[in-house]
Amino acid sequence: MKYISTRGAAPVLNFGEAMMTGLARDGGLYVPEAVPVMSKDAIAALAGQSYEETAFRVMRPFLGDTFGDDEFRGLIARAYAGFGHAARAPLVQLAPNHFLLELFHGPTLAFKDFAMQLIGQMMQAALEKSGQRITIVGATSGDTGSAAMEAFRGLGNVDLFILYPHGRVSEVQRRQMTTPVEANVHALAMDGDFDDCQARVKDMFNDFAFRDGVRLAGVNSINWARVLAQVVYYFFSAVALGAPHRAVSFTVPTGNFGDIFAGYIARQMGLPIEKLVIATNQNDILDRALRSGAYVTDGVKPSISPSMDIQVSSNFERALFDAYGRDGAAVAQLMAELKAGGFHISQGALEMLRATFASGRCSEEETTATIRAAHAATGEVLCPHSAVGVKVAEENLGPTPMITLATAHPAKFPDAVEGAMGLRPALPPRMGDLYSRPERVTRVANDLAALQALIRERTGH
Numbered sequence: 001m002k003y004i005s006t007r008g009a010a011p012v013l014n015f016g017e018a019m020m021t022g023l024a025r026d027g028g029l030y031v032p033e034a035v036p037v038m039s040k041d042a043i044a045a046l047a048g049q050s051y052e053e054t055a056f057r058v059m060r061p062f063l064g065d066t067f068g069d070d071e072f073r074g075l076i077a078r079a080y081a082g083f084g085h086a087a088r089a090p091l092v093q094l095a096p097n098h099f100l101l102e103l104f105h106g107p108t109l110a111f112k113d114f115a116m117q118l119i120g121q122m123m124q125a126a127l128e129k130s131g132q133r134i135t136i137v138g139a140t141s142g143d144t145g146s147a148a149m150e151a152f153r154g155l156g157n158v159d160l161f162i163l164y165p166h167g168r169v170s171e172v173q174r175r176q177m178t179t180p181v182e183a184n185v186h187a188l189a190m191d192g193d194f195d196d197c198q199a200r201v202k203d204m205f206n207d208f209a210f211r212d213g214v215r216l217a218g219v220n221s222i223n224w225a226r227v228l229a230q231v232v233y234y235f236f237s238a239v240a241l242g243a244p245h246r247a248v249s250f251t252v253p254t255g256n257f258g259d260i261f262a263g264y265i266a267r268q269m270g271l272p273i274e275k276l277v278i279a280t281n282q283n284d285i286l287d288r289a290l291r292s293g294a295y296v297t298d299g300v301k302p303s304i305s306p307s308m309d310i311q312v313s314s315n316f317e318r319a320l321f322d323a324y325g326r327d328g329a330a331v332a333q334l335m336a337e338l339k340a341g342g343f344h345i346s347q348g349a350l351e352m353l354r355a356t357f358a359s360g361r362c363s364e365e366e367t368t369a370t371i372r373a374a375h376a377a378t379g380e381v382l383c384p385h386s387a388v389g390v391k392v393a394e395e396n397l398g399p400t401p402m403i404t405l406a407t408a409h410p411a412k413f414p415d416a417v418e419g420a421m422g423l424r425p426a427l428p429p430r431m432g433d434l435y436s437r438p439e440r441v442t443r444v445a446n447d448l449a450a451l452q453a454l455i456r457e458r459t460g461h
């Protein structure tokens with residue numbers, strides 16, 4: 001299995017190399033040269049299997065010889081052992097044809113744990129073999145950062161730096177990043193919004209002297225391994241509802257486009273997915289782009305679903321690569337135009353995207369109303385991101401079962417949930433002392449050179 005860049009001008013890599021590389025050296029994102037297809041029988045045989053076994057069978061064809069089978073099974077087992085639900089990703093029924101996939105039973109209470117716990121294991125195994133030490137720099141609007149801290153804290157061969165937008169994540173998210181005591185993890189509160197944080201991370205990857213000097217790696221969904229690990233729960237939930245004999249649709253609360261792109265890969269692998277519905281909050285660039293063809297940034301607006309406060313959705317580049325017939329030069333041109341504010345998607349590419357994705361937007365008031373209504377109707381307490389998904393899913397219900405991804409636990413956003421339904425969701429007992437733990441954070445300016453100096457100093461490079 002080979003991996004190529006969406007901009008067509010970076011070395012072709014194997015899985016292990018792509019995982020440790022993060023962003024391609026031409027600024028693009030790695031994707032498989034060809035997506036392996038699972039036969040109908042192989043999908044049917046996933047029925048009744050554990051989450052771990054499903055992960056093994058779905059991911060194995062993408063790995064080449066990076067890990068042996070027994071080794072990979074061991075990594076998967078360790079990754080999911082700490083989840084707080086025996087099913088790992090339980091399905092809850094909300095309405096006759098509407099299901100919620102609870103992806104918040106991992107250690108940091110967000111869907112990011114599914115991939116981050118596993119790539120933590122995979123990267124650690126790869127580093128033990130190579131004897132290397134790496135520096136991971138990630139950007140977060142709240143959930144990726146906490147999941148990465150949890151997966152990499154205390155590892156001897158990794159220094160982890162997480163950039164988050166100062167004042168724009170929930171208190172629980174912030175404390176999850178600022179309270180780990182291990183010296184190898186660093187929370188950096190940066191001036192600006194998530195797009196600024198993500199842009200500085202990409203700048204660091206595009207500065208080869210810095211990148212090679214600190215041995216830079218990434219754990220955002222620019223890293224293909226992150227996306228791949230998220231493909232698994234599409235299979236797991238769809239099979240539980242009768243795939244491959246019955247098609248399903250998914251609605252995905254979307255910010256950086258990585259989670260829904262994982263659904264797109266599942267569809268390419270042969271999972272019968274009828275519709276993939278993009279659900280956005282008031283930062284609705286993806287919904288606008290799909291409706292009008294204009295992908296134009298408009299400034300990030302803070303919302304009660306902060307993890308989705310994003311305008312530049314990194315993984316949309318992967319979808320564009322396919323929509324433009326895998327023409328790397330065309331994608332590179334679009335990304336250059338994006339730096340200047342935006343671009344227009346060609347008619348052919350737009351038709352391809354619309355054949356796969358639908359979209360919808362949820363305002364702040366609608367998010368609050370959905371939290372309230374879902375609780376009254378079903379007893380389910382939604383986080384604001386999941387509420388965005390449920391509201392948009394309700395507009396897209398039809399004869400095909402709809403699965404909405406519940407991306408985070410409501411207790412990560414207690415103010416928003418309490419504001420909506422008058423009840424303050426409690427953190428699980430194991431996190432009960434989160435509010436009393438001392439915080440450790442460095443305030444940083446949105447300044448590439450200063451950030452690089454700080455990282456060099458702390459890593460000794």
Ligand SMILES: N[C@@H](CCOP(=O)(O)O)C(=O)O
Nearest residue numbers: 140141142143144220221256
């Ligand atoms: N919503 C994310 C933003 C980063 O996304 P990623 O999937 O590329 O890591 C967050 O919560 O940090």
